[in-house]
Amino acid sequence: MKRYRSAFTLVELLVVIAIIGVLVGLLLPAVQAAREAARRMSCSNNFKQIGLGIHNYHSAYKGLPVHGTGTDRPAGQQIYAGDSNGTSINRRGSFLISVLPFIEQQALWEQISNPLNVKADGSSKNPPWQAMGPGVARLDYGPWATNIPTFRCPSDPGTGLPSLGRTNYAACTGDSSVMSREGTVFVHKVSSGATMPYTANNQQQAERSRMVHRGMFILNTKMKFRDTLDGLSNTVMCGEIATDLGDSDNRTSMPQNDSINDKAGHGRRECRKNPRYMDQFHDPERPQFWQSGANPSVLIGRGYRWHDAMHFFTQVHTILPPNSGICTGGRTSNDSMVTVSSRHQGGAHVLMGDGAVKFVTDSIEAGNSNTRMVSYHTSTPAPGSPSPYGLWGSLGTRANKEVIDEEF
Template sequence: MSTNRSRTSGFTLVELLVVIAIIGVLVGLLLPAVQAAREAARRMSCSNNFKQIGLGLHNYHSAYKQLPLHGAGTMSPTIDYAWRSSDICNVERLSFLVGITPFIEQQSLWEQISNPRDNNGGTPAIWPAMGPTPQQISYSPWATDIPTLRCPSDPGRGLPALGRTNYAACMGDSAERTTTGAWRDNGTVGSLPNEVLAEESRAAHRGVFVMHKQMKFRDILDGLSNTICAGEIATDLGDKDKRTINLNIGWNFLRNRAPTYCRDMPQDYVDPLRPQFWRATAPVVGATDGRGYRWADGFSNFSAMFTMLPPNQELCTQQNAGNPGVYPPSSRHQGGVHILMSDGAVKFITDSIEAGTAASGGTASYPIFRWRRPGDASPYGLWGALGTRANKEVIQEEL
């Protein structure tokens, strides 16, 4: 008589540990690839958003024979300066993004903005058509996040920002008078009459967009495919990233300085352990004044960029975020930023783009607040040439 003995098969403890180790190694190898694939998808989505904005700009120009006004809106005769706050008008401070809302599938939002709006028992009882100044949080259109204006790679959400934007108007290679632009207010600035300010604006503002001035494609004499119309910006996360929060160096200290002034100051406000960030003790602007925090606000900090310093360099302003300053484009993508050319093409520009000796603070440095002589070549190399609309610079490189 024979006895059948049953034997239970399975993994030994050693075999199980080996299998777990192999799985761990495979996950470790695959995870960077998965993350890279996700970022590539986000970057493509960001580019598509920018293309949508470009189409909106061209459709707007086709409908109205001009680009949307940067610095548009309503005015009260009691307002004497462009930076005043108001609940009865928006002090002609609206960004170009407000004008294109009907052209980027935001018709319902445009109708809320363009008509008087109930304030739900607040003061004033009725918001005016085109809204108050853009910092007013109680006016819900200004606090609305528009998906087309957001880059998926940017994690910034919620307060202290209102509605954020990752896309900003290109205003050229000079920060002179960019708060007032071509606007003739009821007073003077620094004892200078409005006629002098307007003359300085005409000479200094060489980008596709000029604050308070009607611009058309015919003004872009260098060619639509050779001129930057808008650039990408990263929004602030409250971490003192020097690309997204301004170093505040006080009133008038940026005049006659090179664009690298905030980087080269003897106080050395850059954190040596985290070179992309300001020190914890560095004087920065207020928490509500982060980069891109108000999509509807035409001030440079919120919806504009310049071609002085290359992409992803530090922000620097005098006194507060409502003043002119150094505002390069920035992004959460690796190595560069998206830019929108005036012909609607979206390009990726690397941080290492040639920007001349002026941008690096060399002996040929050019003051960021000095207005240019009309027609002068940009002192900021290829980068500056791409940002100016009518200087007859020849672009010989493929972007």
């Protein structure tokens, strides 16, 4: 008598495989969503650590860490110059440098704040690097290329050259990008086009500064919590940013095509008139990317240098809604309008003045984005005027009597 072994038929096996495939297809999105939720929570925790570091710094030194700190610039050099200076950092150090000792990065802080006689490749340097480091783009200065986990969002995959140490967290300088490249060190004299330093005795210059420097951070200026008259819980102190991946993302890269940004700063001037000016250069089939031929800069990418205080690297403005494309003059020597962005779905985190971390959606009410921004060139609006950019703009201003009485 023959015995037959029981087994799946080919049809049954195919049915089982099909069922497994369907189940995997159903479960995979849920697994991915759970993993992204965990990454988003980790990102929020990193931001909270930075917020605690800022508050501890304020308790210790009676002021916020200066955004635009470090050794003074060489005589006659603008603050946005000197990327490769072998000695001075040119007062371009970001607020994140000063936060280092308060986020368990004391060893790195000691390297930066003291003379360092070691190059990035481990060889000795004589004479040593001076305290607070050299120019922000020096590859041979080891601390600048250090990646700090607390400064990175786990959802952002950016890594490696041409960036140095990346950051996903930046200082909020308000609802105007005017003079965000110079802060209170220099201001352009409207009548002659020349530059002059701000002085406490010059009423006209001081008024212009109040018109355009409306955020909790002002470049090269020591700010205090008491300066935030709208209340710390109503004011954005820092914002999340996505770092550039070299894929022509219009949120993270700077076009170099002269037809978009000519050398005279045409794009910069047009952006002041209309923050949506550069939307016309977005790819119509892929709105989040620049059109073909934009030729984004290889070396200038959003978040490429955690230690650099310039707008494109560690600043955000509350003008355009989260994850909008940037508006720029094409160089770091031109003001750039940069908003918060992230690799999360639907929005980005912000750090409020009181240390709370909130997730702001792309659809937050932002007024009329085509409205001309605050500019001393037009002397309007007057200092202390409400932001023209709705709820989003008012969250970025520190002293305009714009108190938020609802959850956002």
